[in-house]
Amino acid sequence: MPVLLLNASYEPLRLISWQRAICLQLAERADLVEEVAEKSLHTSGGTQFPFPAVVRLREMVVVPFRRGSAPITRRGLAHRDQGECQKAGCDKRGATMDHLLPRSRGGKHEWHNVVLMCAAHNNAKGARTLEEIGWTLKKTPIAPQSGGLYLDRSQILPQWRPWLGRYDEDLQRQAS
Numbered sequence: 001m002p003v004l005l006l007n008a009s010y011e012p013l014r015l016i017s018w019q020r021a022i023c024l025q026l027a028e029r030a031d032l033v034e035e036v037a038e039k040s041l042h043t044s045g046g047t048q049f050p051f052p053a054v055v056r057l058r059e060m061v062v063v064p065f066r067r068g069s070a071p072i073t074r075r076g077l078a079h080r081d082q083g084e085c086q087k088a089g090c091d092k093r094g095a096t097m098d099h100l101l102p103r104s105r106g107g108k109h110e111w112h113n114v115v116l117m118c119a120a121h122n123n124a125k126g127a128r129t130l131e132e133i134g135w136t137l138k139k140t141p142i143a144p145q146s147g148g149l150y151l152d153r154s155q156i157l158p159q160w161r162p163w164l165g166r167y168d169e170d171l172q173r174q175a176s
Contacts, residue, residue, distance in 0.1 A: 004160045006033065006056040012163055013061065015155075021052040030055040034159035053159035070144055072109060077116055080144055085118035088136040092118035100141070102127040111143035 002015040016024075022041065024030035032052055039051035070076055077097060085094045094116025101107030104127050115137060117125070125133060156164070 001036070001051075002155070003052045004054045004157075004163060005030070006054060006163055007063075008057050008060040010056060010163065012165075013057075013063065016055075018052055021055045022049065024055060024057070025049075025052070028058070030057050033163070036157075036159070053157055054163055072111060072114055076144060077114060080111075080141070081116040084116065084138070085121055086115040086137045086139070086141070087117060087121045088138050090118060090121060092120070095119050096122040098122045098125060100137075101129060105129075112141055115141050 001018055003018050003021040005013045005016045005021070007013050021030065025032060032050060032054075033056050034052075034054035035050035036053050041049040041051055043049075074097070078094070081094055083094055084090075085092045086098075096117055096119055097114055098117040098121075099107045099109070100113050100115060103109065107113050121135075125135070130136065
C-alpha cells in the first residue's frame with residue numbers, strides 16, 4: 001500500500017512504500033500525519049506502529065522542476081495516455097514513445113510532441129508525420145500540471161484527500 005509523502009510545507013511530493021515511510025520515521029526524518037485506522041505494524045519485540053497513510057518530511061526539499069511542467073518519463077506518459085496506443089482506432093497497449101514530429105526532422109522531446117503507441121503503429125509510422133500517413137490521434141497531447149505526482153482516482157486513499165488540493169481537483173475535472 002503506497003504512502004503519500006509531503007514536503008515540510010505540506011505540499012504533496014510523491015508516493016512511497018510503507019516500508020520507506022517507516023524507515024523515514026525511525027530515522028526521525030519524517031513525521032506521521034495520517035494513519036490507516038484498521039491496520040498496524042507489529043515487531044517481533046512486541047512494539048506496535050500505526051500503519052502510515054501520509055507522512056511529512058521534517059526538512060524542506062527543493063523540487064527543481066516545479067516551475068514548468070514535469071519532465072517526460074515513461075510512467076508520466078503512460079499515466080497521461082492511460083497506457084493505450086494513441087492512434088485513433090487502436091485498442092492495444094502503448095508500449096513505445098513516439099515523437100509526432102520525428103526528432104530526425106527537428107521535433108523536440110516535449111509533452112506536446114510525444115505520445116504512446118503500440119510497437120506496430122510506431123514502426124509503421126517511422127520518421128513520417130501523422131498528416132503524411134493520414135492518421136489521427138485519440139486526443140491532443142498536453143503537458144500534465146501535476147509536477148511529477150501521478151495518481152489515478154482509484155489509487156487515492158480517503159486520508160490523502162485533505163493534502164492533495166489541486167491534484168485532487170485536477171483528477172475530478174479529468175473524470176467529468
